[in-house]
Amino acid sequence: MSAQQPEGLVVLDDSRRLRVLDGAVLDRRPDARLQELVAQAAEVSGFPIALVSLVTRQVQFFRAQVGLPPDLQVARATDRDKSFCQFVVAHNRPLVVEDSWREPWLPRDLIERYGIRAYVGFPVSVLGQTVGSLCVIDVQPRRLGEVALEQLRGLAQAVSARLEELARTWALVPGAEEDQAHQAWLAVAEAQSLASLGEQFARGRLSLEELQRALGALCTLSGRPG
Amino acid sequence: MSMHIELLQAEHRQVRELLGECECCTAEELPGVLRRLRLALEPLLRHEEVLYEEALQGCRRRADAYGMALLNIFRTSTSVVLGAAEGFLQSPGTLFEQTKQRLRAVADSLRSALEAEERVVFPLYEKARQSQAPNAGMSREVVR
Numbered sequence: 001m002s003a004q005q006p007e008g009l010v011v012l013d014d015s016r017r018l019r020v021l022d023g024a025v026l027d028r029r030p031d032a033r034l035q036e037l038v039a040q041a042a043e044v045s046g047f048p049i050a051l052v053s054l055v056t057r058q059v060q061f062f063r064a065q066v067g068l069p070p071d072l073q074v075a076r077a078t079d080r081d082k083s084f085c086q087f088v089v090a091h092n093r094p095l096v097v098e099d100s101w102r103e104p105w106l107p108r109d110l111i112e113r114y115g116i117r118a119y120v121g122f123p124v125s126v127l128g129q130t131v132g133s134l135c136v137i138d139v140q141p142r143r144l145g146e147v148a149l150e151q152l153r154g155l156a157q158a159v160s161a162r163l164e165e166l167a168r169t170w171a172l173v174p175g176a177e178e179d180q181a182h183q184a185w186l187a188v189a190e191a192q193s194l195a196s197l198g199e200q201f202a203r204g205r206l207s208l209e210e211l212q213r214a215l216g217a218l219c220t221l222s223g224r225p226g
Numbered sequence: 227m228s229m230h231i232e233l234l235q236a237e238h239r240q241v242r243e244l245l246g247e248c249e250c251c252t253a254e255e256l257p258g259v260l261r262r263l264r265l266a267l268e269p270l271l272r273h274e275e276v277l278y279e280e281a282l283q284g285c286r287r288r289a290d291a292y293g294m295a296l297l298n299i300f301r302t303s304t305s306v307v308l309g310a311a312e313g314f315l316q317s318p319g320t321l322f323e324q325t326k327q328r329l330r331a332v333a334d335s336l337r338s339a340l341e342a343e344e345r346v347v348f349p350l351y352e353k354a355r356q357s358q359a360p361n362a363g364m365s366r367e368v369v370r
Binding site: 023028170171173177178180181182183184185187188189190191192194195196197198199201202203208211212215221222223 | 292295296299300302303304307310313314316317319320324325327328331332334335336338339341343344345
């Protein structure tokens with residue numbers, strides 16, 4: 001387990017992998033079991049932020065989370081190409097970053113925008129496809145011991161098992177028409193982050209600065225400058 | 227309340243009603259409701275463009291940087307959200323239960339976008355109309 005170089009990301013766009021991201025797997029409604037697992041991940045690591053991040057066509061979507069700042073709690077996503085989790089998925093192996101400032105190959109956006117310093121992510125899989133990561137994040141440089149890493153590995157397996165259960169409530173139907181419907185729906189599911197941010201700002205629950213920060217982290221999706 | 231906003235509010239109401247119908251219709255009714263929803267979104271997108279443009283001009287006249295920032299944000303977001311919803315309505319799939327489940331995300335996104343627009347953009351548009359009052363006749367009209 002160590003830092004990895006940004007290569008081989010083409011697998012992220014594999015249509016079989018993306019096809020699994022559907023139905024109850026990629027749903028904004030909270031799932032109590034996944035929520036419980038991210039809370040445990042934060043507890044065993046001592047890191048303030050823990051996520052189940054699903055890496056889709058354009059974004060990483062936070063299926064469950066604890067400790068995110070308010071704007072990311074609303075957006076529930078950032079651009080995929082700014083994420084650390086993309087590397088966990090692409091290489092299907094854990095990623096441990098003790099101090100992001102010492103890893104120049106990592107995307108800088110979330111480091112600069114949210115001050116991320118330490119990251120540990122383990123792959124999660126559904127129906128044989130690596131779809132995301134169970135990860136913990138801190139804004140301070142951190143190193144985890146072997147015991148905590150093993151516990152996180154076990155929690156990632158439990159996340160995979162829960163996502164697998166959710167996936168089995170949804171029949172994957174082959175065929176060009178269903179593929180097209182899935183792709184069209186995926187665009188809606190991804191755009192939902194923009195809609196949620198706008199609504200919560202309009203209701204006075206986010207400041208303009210928070211809205212702009214979250215939109216900057218979603219500039220691939222929104223077409224706005226980062 | 228200007229005529230433009232009244233027209234857009236009526237279109238928003240229609241979209242909300244159709245979203246409600248989508249959520250409770252039968253398998254036989256669904257294709258027809260989805261078609262009506264798609265038809266309702268097409269003019270809405272056009273009319274919103276007029277609204278945003280006029281609101282933006284109003285902000286420029288008033289040198290309202292905050293308003294311009296908001297309009298730029300919401301113009302882009304609304305366009306992405308409505309565009310994605312329209313794309314889905316063109317390719318909703320063939321399986322009733324799956325389409326209904328996917329429609330939840332479509333409905334949530336559209337409702338959020340409409341509400342944000344009513345709360346943030348309509349007041350800016352109304353300000354633009356007021357600041358433009360002496361030349362109101364020169365503004366572009368929404369074409370239905």
